[in-house]
Amino acid sequence: METLWFCIVAVMLTAYVLLDGFDLGVGIIHLIAARTDDERSALITSIGPVWDGNEVWLLAAGGTLYFAFPGLYAAGFSGFYLALMIVLWLLMLRGIAVEFRGHIRNRMWTSFWDVVFCGASLLIAVFYGTVWGT
Amino acid sequence: MGLALLLVLLPREDWPDNIPLLYFSYHINGGPWHHHAGGDGGQRSGALAEESVSPPRIAVDSDAVISVSIHRSTFGWMTTELGRQPWLIYGIMRTAEGTSPHVTGGNSLFTLLGFMGIYPIPGVLFLALIWREIDHGPARSELAAPALTHY
Numbered sequence: 001m002e003t004l005w006f007c008i009v010a011v012m013l014t015a016y017v018l019l020d021g022f023d024l025g026v027g028i029i030h031l032i033a034a035r036t037d038d039e040r041s042a043l044i045t046s047i048g049p050v051w052d053g054n055e056v057w058l059l060a061a062g063g064t065l066y067f068a069f070p071g072l073y074a075a076g077f078s079g080f081y082l083a084l085m086i087v088l089w090l091l092m093l094r095g096i097a098v099e100f101r102g103h104i105r106n107r108m109w110t111s112f113w114d115v116v117f118c119g120a121s122l123l124i125a126v127f128y129g130t131v132w133g134t
Numbered sequence: 135m136g137l138a139l140l141l142v143l144l145p146r147e148d149w150p151d152n153i154p155l156l157y158f159s160y161h162i163n164g165g166p167w168h169h170h171a172g173g174d175g176g177q178r179s180g181a182l183a184e185e186s187v188s189p190p191r192i193a194v195d196s197d198a199v200i201s202v203s204i205h206r207s208t209f210g211w212m213t214t215e216l217g218r219q220p221w222l223i224y225g226i227m228r229t230a231e232g233t234s235p236h237v238t239g240g241n242s243l244f245t246l247l248g249f250m251g252i253y254p255i256p257g258v259l260f261l262a263l264i265w266r267e268i269d270h271g272p273a274r275s276e277l278a279a280p281a282l283t284h285y
């Protein structure tokens with residue numbers, strides 16, 4: 001039974017890494033790959049319908065970890081408390097940047113949220129690497 | 135099993151009164167609902183995307199998947215809340231024993247301040263955006279041509 005749950009959690013985390021990795025990649029490169037505001041909008045639009053859905057895999061993996069391997073869940077989330085809290089903040093900032101960016105047609109406004117989106121995406125990848133690598 | 139072993143150390147009248155609710159919440163959360171919401175729900179979505187199905191069937195299937203997901207998250211929440219409360223609140227375990235030794239007071243304070251900062255800033259921005267939309271009012275075309283109300 002433990003092996004089955006391990007496989008389920010592994011599948012969920014793999015799905016999250018693959019699917020949200022695409023979203024994070026778009027966030028990281030969109031300041032460099034896209035030069036104009038329209039190109040950046042096009043990149044963000046490409047992940048628009050899926051980015052929050054992809055993050056549900058992380059929630060599902062966390063929830064499954066909670067009742068399948070509570071010891072691992074407790075040790076992981078308390079041992080990496082600060083790093084995971086920072087990841088939570090960065091995920092929030094990323095979502096806010098995507099949602100707020102298009103509300104005002106102002107160069108300073110959109111540039112600010114572009115930088116927030118790029119920085120948050122990059123730092124999320126760094127902190128994931130720190131947590132899972134450790 | 136661990137809960138039962140600890141409970142027998144207490145007088146019966148001191149037992150938490152929500153153990154049956156916890157028991158059923160846990161088993162409903164981890165039981166057949168899980169397979170339905172996770173596996174069957176995904177298969178249904180795939181089938182809906184590939185096959186030509188009638189709108190009533192889509193509505194029924196969507197309702198089933200959504201309601202099962204909501205039920206499952208609710209029972210999961212109940213398991214979490216009910217499961218931890220008896221240990222600490224009903225005096226079975228000391229509060230000090232329920233804390234994590236890896237999370238320092240400084241960490242807790244830092245994250246508390248972080249959340250206190252990260253919520254108000256988007257909140258103020260959100261209010262500013264709402265105010266801006268209200269200030270703009272409806273578009274001129276909407277004012278000139280009222281929408282039809284009969285179908």
